[in-house]
Amino acid sequence: MHDLRISVTDRCNFRCVYCMPREVFGPDFPYVPRRDLLTLEEIARVASVFVSLGVEKIRITGGEPLLRRNLERLIEMLAATGVQDLALTTNGSLLTRGKAQALKNAGLTRITISLDALDDDVFRALCDTETHVGRVLDAIECAEAAGLRPIKIDAVVKRGANDREVVPLARRFRGTGHIMRFIEYMDVGNSNQWRSEDVVPAREIVSMVAAEWPVEPLEANYFGEVAERWRYTDGSGEFGVISSVTQPFCGSCTRARLSSEGALFTCLFAERGTDLRALLRGGASDDDLREAIARVWRVRDDRYSEIRSEETRSAKRVEMSHIGG
Numbered sequence: 001m002h003d004l005r006i007s008v009t010d011r012c013n014f015r016c017v018y019c020m021p022r023e024v025f026g027p028d029f030p031y032v033p034r035r036d037l038l039t040l041e042e043i044a045r046v047a048s049v050f051v052s053l054g055v056e057k058i059r060i061t062g063g064e065p066l067l068r069r070n071l072e073r074l075i076e077m078l079a080a081t082g083v084q085d086l087a088l089t090t091n092g093s094l095l096t097r098g099k100a101q102a103l104k105n106a107g108l109t110r111i112t113i114s115l116d117a118l119d120d121d122v123f124r125a126l127c128d129t130e131t132h133v134g135r136v137l138d139a140i141e142c143a144e145a146a147g148l149r150p151i152k153i154d155a156v157v158k159r160g161a162n163d164r165e166v167v168p169l170a171r172r173f174r175g176t177g178h179i180m181r182f183i184e185y186m187d188v189g190n191s192n193q194w195r196s197e198d199v200v201p202a203r204e205i206v207s208m209v210a211a212e213w214p215v216e217p218l219e220a221n222y223f224g225e226v227a228e229r230w231r232y233t234d235g236s237g238e239f240g241v242i243s244s245v246t247q248p249f250c251g252s253c254t255r256a257r258l259s260s261e262g263a264l265f266t267c268l269f270a271e272r273g274t275d276l277r278a279l280l281r282g283g284a285s286d287d288d289l290r291e292a293i294a295r296v297w298r299v300r301d302d303r304y305s306e307i308r309s310e311e312t313r314s315a316k317r318v319e320m321s322h323i324g325g
Contacts, residue, residue, distance in 0.1 A: 001297050002222070002254035003057045004050045006043060007324040008068040010260050014091050015128035016116075017192065018156050020321045022128055024191040036261045040070060042280050044077035046258060049289045053297075055256075057085040059112075061324025063260070066094040072106040079107025087111060089154070089324070092139030093131045100139075100146035111143045112152040117165040118172055126161050140178070151178045152240075157200045158185045166200075166208045174213070174236040181227050181240040188268055188320040202243035206230060209239065223252060244268075256297065257323045264293065265323050266300040271316060273323075 010032050015022040038046070047058055058078055065071060065088060078086055087110040088103065095113070103111075113136065117123040120133045143151050155162070155169055166182060173180040182205045187194035209215060209230070218229035218238060227240030228247075257265040262277030274296050279289055 001050070001054055001256055003059070003256070004047065004055045005059045005061050005255060005257045005324045006047065007061050007063065007258065007260045007322065008043070008065050008071065008074065009037070009063040010319075010322045011067055012062060012064040012091070012321055013067065013093060013129070014064065014131070016156075017126055017128060017161070018158060018185055018194075019188070019192065020319075021191055021193070025321070032261045036277075038258075038260065038262045038277060038280070040074045040077060042262065042277070043074060043258075044081065045280065045286075046262070046276060046289065047078050047083070048081045049286055049293060050256070051081045051083050052286075053290060053294060056083065057087070058083045059324070060086075060088040062089075063321050063324075064091055064094070066090050066099070072102045075103055075106035075108050085109050089114070090139075091127070091131075092136040093129070095139035095142055097142040097145060100142040100148060104146040104148055108148060110150070110152070111148040112154055113140055113143065114154050114156075115140075115169070116155045116157075117162045118168045119165060122162050122165060126158070144178075149177065152181055153178055154181050154183060156183045156185055157205060159198045159200050161198075163200050166205055167212055170209045170212070170239055174232055174239070177237060179238055179240060181242060183242040184245045186244055186268075186320075190316060191319060196245075199245050201246040202228065202241035203246070205241050215239075223254070226255075256293075259318075259323045263323075264296055265318065266296065268320065268323065270318055270323075273318070 012020055015025060075086065086108055088108055089112040092113040115136050116126050118133060123133045140151060140153065153173055155165070157163055157166060170180055184202055185194065185199050206215070214233040215230045216233055218231050220229065227242050229238055229240050231238040259265065259273060262275065262280060263273030264276050265273040276289065276292065279292060
């Protein structure tokens with residue numbers, strides 16, 4: 001276990017069709033009640049236990065994590081655990097220059113900003129939002145000004161929706177020092193009406209980019225890195241592809257996930273998690289928490305992406321907005 005993703009809220013101000021389609025996540029959707037959310041102190045305590053078990057990277061996710069109050073305070077508390085790498089994933093709509101600097105000052109190491117298209121109409125249709133692309137591009141500049149580098153920009157690629165945006169996105173960020181990453185459209189949860197024919201395979205994405213500029217593969221930065229890395233041979237930087245559909249990496253997964261109400265999940269495609277909140281609020285010691293977490297991790301056998309069948313797809317899986325992407 002190398003990487004912990006912590007969801008701080010299951011709410012979001014976007015309604016991306018591949019994550020929180022509006023017809024499901026409407027005004028009456030039953031989000032986690034505030035009383036059931038882990039407090040900042042509870043999150044920090046669990047994170048500290050994970051760090052003691054060997055976790056080196058923590059990423060804050062949602063929903064949209066910038067909707068969570070006092071996020072800077074949480075970043076301070078997480079930085080105090082001694083974790084080596086502390087990152088955050090956001091849609092960028094709420095990231096101002098002041099917010100980016102406050103997060104950096106609190107101890108945030110890096111940031112990933114989601115941007116599925118440069119064409120404003122394509123972007124707003126796919127993300128089902130009134131926010132414009134320019135606001136997200138401004139957020140990237142704010143993060144850069146605050147020193148949150150290198151910045152990663154993530155795009156989920158769906159055939160017929162934004163596959164024509166692959167090359168424009170690669171062109172926009174090559175040579176900037178930022179890392180563009182293209183993600184295969186995944187069947188996370190049960191709400192996004194996923195079809196295999198909507199997946200643009202990572203090989204095809206690489207071919208699109210390679211048709212414009214010569215590229216070559218790079219070695220992974222560490223065992224379990226999910227993005228396959230490619231570099232431009234002219235020295236203009238690198239990009240990545242994440243291929244959990246066509247090239248599953250279940251066997252090398254080192255990632256655990258903590259939901260906003262304190263459930264531990266060992267897979268993005270899980271059906272259920274392990275309740276850590278009950279332990280936290282029931283008087284458990286750190287040693288009790290450590291043993292509970294270690295016990296779950298020792299017996300994990302998640303292989304959804306390797307198996308992926310009609311039977312597994314019909315199972316009631318947790319939604320991505322609940323445990324972070």
